[in-house]
Amino acid sequence: MIQKLKAKGFTYDTKNDVLNGQFNGREVILGVVTNNNKVYRIVVTDAVSSNESDIKIRFNTLCRQFEKNGKYVPQNLIGEYTIDDKENISYEMTVNSKRFEAAYFQVTDIDKDTTGASEWVRNRILNKFGEEKWDSMSEEEQQVEGIRVAVDFLLEKVSHKSVWFMISGGIFGYKINIFYDNELNQANGDDL
Numbered sequence: 001m002i003q004k005l006k007a008k009g010f011t012y013d014t015k016n017d018v019l020n021g022q023f024n025g026r027e028v029i030l031g032v033v034t035n036n037n038k039v040y041r042i043v044v045t046d047a048v049s050s051n052e053s054d055i056k057i058r059f060n061t062l063c064r065q066f067e068k069n070g071k072y073v074p075q076n077l078i079g080e081y082t083i084d085d086k087e088n089i090s091y092e093m094t095v096n097s098k099r100f101e102a103a104y105f106q107v108t109d110i111d112k113d114t115t116g117a118s119e120w121v122r123n124r125i126l127n128k129f130g131e132e133k134w135d136s137m138s139e140e141e142q143q144v145e146g147i148r149v150a151v152d153f154l155l156e157k158v159s160h161k162s163v164w165f166m167i168s169g170g171i172f173g174y175k176i177n178i179f180y181d182n183e184l185n186q187a188n189g190d191d192l
Contacts, residue, residue, distance in 0.1 A: 049173025
């Protein structure tokens with residue numbers, strides 16, 4: 001992974017064990033976190049702090065960029081993460097311990113492949129209700145349950161790859177931290 005990032009122009013900082021470079025038009029510090037030599041998280045952090053007004057703009061711009069990009073879907077159904085202009089980030093973070101963050105699932109071409117989806121949905125429905133109960137349900141009930149199971153199918157395909165970002169910092173300035181997570185490579189207690 002580090003070699004791929006170096007090929008994209010990042011330079012390795014041996015002292016801090018991070019990469020430095022440009023990402024989405026900003027100077028950033030990039031960290032790669034592994035488990036058993038498999039990458040499970042890439043952390044991208046602004047190299048330069050911003051004031052409160054600028055960090056709101058940056059946060060909201062990132063939200064709009066993710067929402068417009070077909071490779072991502074919001075983790076909440078509403079998908080609205082932007083910060084209102086009137087929001088006092090400093091106060092909310094300091095006094096109320098509020099976190100300003102947005103979260104998305106990453107959808108790859110492999111995830112878009114729905115081969116076997118209808119069979120998967122049918123099997124789940126029959127396992128959940130049984131054929132007799134399913135057949136006795138109204139068409140509307142079947143549609144509602146079918147949609148629920150189909151959404152479960154899609155979430156199962158994409159939920160292990162999340163991208164989320166948050167504002168960090170305080171009085172001396174704010175930064176955006178972006179986390180690209182691959183939960184399939186995270187530790188799951190095998191070493192306990």
